[in-house]
Amino acid sequence: MRTLHFEISRAHRVRRCFLDCGKQSDRCSCLSLRILHYWGLGAKRLTDGDSRTIIPTRATNLAPLGYGVRHRHYQAIRSIGWNLLQLVIASGLFLSVSHNTVAAMPQSLAVELEHLGLPATAISLYVHRLGDDQPLLTHLADRPRNPASTMKLVTTAAALDLLTPTHTWQTHTYVLGQLQRGTLDGDLLIQGSGDPQLVIEDFWRLIENLRQRGLRHITGDLVLDSSLFDRNAINTKPLDHKRYRAYNTPPDALLVNFRATRLEVFPEGQSLRIYADPPATTLRLENHIKVLPGRCKGRTGGITLTVKHQANGTLAKLGGRYPVTCGPTGFGRVLLTQDAYVYGVFRHLWLASGGTLLGTWRSGVAPTNQRAFASHRSDPLANTVRDINKFSNNVMARNLLLTLAAKHTQGIATPSDGRAAVFAWLTRTGIRMPHLAMDNGSGLSRSARLSARGLGQLLLHASHGPWGPEFISSLPLAGMDGSLRQRFRGLAPRGRIRLKTGRLSGVRAMAGYVTLSDNQTHAVVILINQEKLSNRIGDAAPAAVLRWLLRPR
Structure with missing residues (x-):
């Protein structure tokens, strides 16, 4: 049985609002009334203003919920329960269940959520005006829930503080052999530093740096050093059965272009x-797509993909049917293994620039007594945080957590070390997140947990911290960019809603900042967990909360 907390209050606050008991039926399923029934008490509903209130009464002909309490003890328990509750009320105390009760919520919002078909027990809310001592609204704010990608706010806030917004990553290269007249008689080693955003343009610049240093021909292998991250400690299993989707890409210290490949389909006459x-x-592609005659009519989903990994690369077969009248199309996938991708992209760019590479690829570790031959420095962390939060990039967030781990341990990084670094930071800064379970730092997890209050406390801390501007500006702008580009248009003037989104099967989440017409900014957290949650409810419920908040008062 869950713990009961007694909090000092005035007598007129004895009445508590439990919104999942707000239906017209006399039967109530909320935990608070179950407790009243257990102690032999009944209850009746009263409607008062913007809340629905439960008033305890003496129960008649009620069977206890019991947990094995025998019938001969029932009358004694009921008498004790009634006397105890009278004592509590007389002394100006009220009962509140620790973290799983349904807390007070404005009736107008409760009615709208109920109309949508979302149970009050499926949503947690936390709204706190910046600068105030107490929150404006809490509802199941201490219940642990899956936050989906709003977990990235924890990772990025910690990173901004621990690494500072100007932090950069450097990808180094080393020549392992003699370089004479443009020819390296030996191997070229590339050492990864965990850069979350070493995209193809940056990789090309690194190759240009090699050429500017005089390198043209490599007689040996391309040696890849990803040793900064412990691959054996990283979970590489996809969250779902879609193993080739980019959002399932695991992190790596030498991550290039998020390991993503975009497959383009382009009509040429009556062929593709x-x-x-x-x-x-x-990567080798085989085209088995059959051309469909006639008009397009939106028939763009008929292309299939099968992938077969081989010793020297990957074979991808595209099949299915596609009308040429639909025009060009394309989709991104992760087709190659980590090292095969880095080698294959490097070799293509190197050969295209006029160089030669005679060997294949293998793993290795950079020398500690040798200076780097050529290097690439990343953009600053502030830019990386912006892209992580705006576009909800999972593998970037996972790489960032491992970067925190490397700094924390000054050695080989593991996800558990990254979590330890974040927990140590939370303790040092005084942010209370007792229900936090981070997993990989991206929110792409079924085991990740946090509470709305805990995430709200982090938002409050970040807003007035030294890196508050960088953190706040990294969040998507409603109706304008990132994952909110198509959301909440017209709900408020442009620039007043900045929210990080989160979405998994059965999970919808939003967290960030909302500025009202009086220019007062509120930290807002919305967490929805419900089995078989529909897109309609998952999209409409956060909008209902925002409409309530933005309503003139």
């Missing part, structure tokens, strides 16, 4: 041409 972007010498 396919190509990969970026090209990789380790």
